[in-house]
Amino acid sequence: QKEVEQNSGPLSVPEGAIASLNCTYSDRVSQSFFWYRQYSGKSPELIMSIYSNGDKEDGRFTAQLNKASQYVSLLIRDSQPSDSATYLCLAYEAAGNKLTFGGGTRVLVKP
Amino acid sequence: IAGITQAPTSQILAAGRRMTLRCTQDMRHNAMYWYRQDLGLGLRLIHYSNTAGTTGKGEVPDGYSVSRANTDDFPLTLASAVPSQTSVYFCASSDLQGAGYTFGSGTRLTVV
Numbered sequence: 643q644k645e646v647e648q649n650s651g652p653l654s655v656p657e658g659a660i661a662s663l664n665c666t667y668s669d670r671v672s673q674s675f676f677w678y679r680q681y682s683g684k685s686p687e688l689i690m691s692i693y694s695n696g697d698k699e700d701g702r703f704t705a706q707l708n709k710a711s712q713y714v715s716l717l718i719r720d721s722q723p724s725d726s727a728t729y730l731c732l733a734y735e736a737a738g739n740k741l742t743f744g745g746g747t748r749v750l751v752k753p
Numbered sequence: 754i755a756g757i758t759q760a761p762t763s764q765i766l767a768a769g770r771r772m773t774l775r776c777t778q779d780m781r782h783n784a785m786y787w788y789r790q791d792l793g794l795g796l797r798l799i800h801y802s803n804t805a806g807t808t809g810k811g812e813v814p815d816g817y818s819v820s821r822a823n824t825d826d827f828p829l830t831l832a833s834a835v836p837s838q839t840s841v842y843f844c845a846s847s848d849l850q851g852a853g854y855t856f857g858s859g860t861r862l863t864v865v
Contacts, residue, residue, distance in 0.1 A: 676853040683858040685843055686796075730796070732853060741786075741847065741854065745795040 644731050645669055648744035661718040665744050666729030670714065672742075674734040675707060675714040679727045680746070686730055690716065721751045748753050756780065759844050759857035766834050766864050774829040774860050777846030786811075786854070787819060789840040796843070802827055807837045812843040836865045 647666045655661045665675075678686035692698045692705040692714065704717040714733075718725055730738045731744040769806055778785065787799040788811075799812030801823040816838060818830045827846075832855045841861050845854040 647805070674853075678854075685859050686854070687856070688853050691853055743796045 644742035646731055646742045648731055648747045649728075651748040652747055652750045653702050653747055654750045654752060655721050657723060657751055659721055660749060661721045661749055661751070663716040663718075663729050663731075664713060665715065666713045667731075667733045667742075669733065669735060669740075669742070670709075670711065670712065671737065672733040672735045674736075675705070676732040676734070677703075677714075677716045678704060678730040678732060679725075681727045687721075693707070694750060703724060721749075723751050723753055727753045757844055757846060758788055758816050758855035759842075759860050760768045761860060762858070763861040764863070766831075766862060768834055768836060771833050772834055772862070773836045774831075774842055774844075774862070776829070776857060777825050778827075778844075778846045778855070779825065780846060780848075780855065781824060782846035782855070783824070785821065785848075786845045787817070787827070787829045788843045788845065789838075790815065790843060791840050792858075799829065799842075825847045834862075836864045838854055838862065 645668050657658045677690040679689050680686040692707045692731040697703045702719045706715045728746040728748045733742050755783040772843045783804045788796045790796050797813050802808045805824045837847045841859050844857040845858050848855050
């Protein structure tokens with residue numbers, strides 16, 4: 643089992659809808675979590691970070707962390723065609739400075 | 754320079770040749786990393802360095818070597834390239850406080 647799991651997709655959502663992406667992790671000591679967006683042929687770019695249980699909102703993006711259940715999610719509200727990309731989940735464990743990526747979820751927003 | 758610079762942007766390399774991919778950052782991040790990304794396999798860690806003077810092996814280190822003589826530079830060397838090393842290579846850096854990665858723009862390498 644991979645340490646950080648994501649559904650590879652593609653997740654197809656109509657324009658204007660909410661895209662919901664999930665990420666589960668197996669290492670209970672992971673402390674910080676990050677969501678990256680990667681457009682085809684480009685490098686990943688950081689869009690959200692979350693460190694505490696609960697929700698964190700930034701514009702149309704909301705990250706949700708539940709450490710007891712070991713999952714982190716990303717919601718994209720009012721999805722736009724420009725949101726079509728692969729979204730990567732990253733878990734960080736401080737003691738070993740260990741950063742682990744999930745395999746990514748491809749999102750397709752259809753006009 | 755702002756962030757991380759990788760060079761070259763792309764390269765076609767004959768099998769058996771030696772190649773060094775360059776990576777330079779200006780953010781004074783302690784940790785630096787080399788990843789390769791292949792279709793269907795995601796990002797796989799090749800080598801990393803938590804601080805200048807130290808390096809470590811990642812998930813797929815075979816055929817690659819790195820050095821970290823100073824904070825800013827982290828070159829990746831392929832001693833004798835093989836076609837299976839055809840990939841997109843990303844250099845990344847982070848501070849040790851867990852603020853996530855900053856990525857370079859990548860090097861697309863084709864070994865023929």
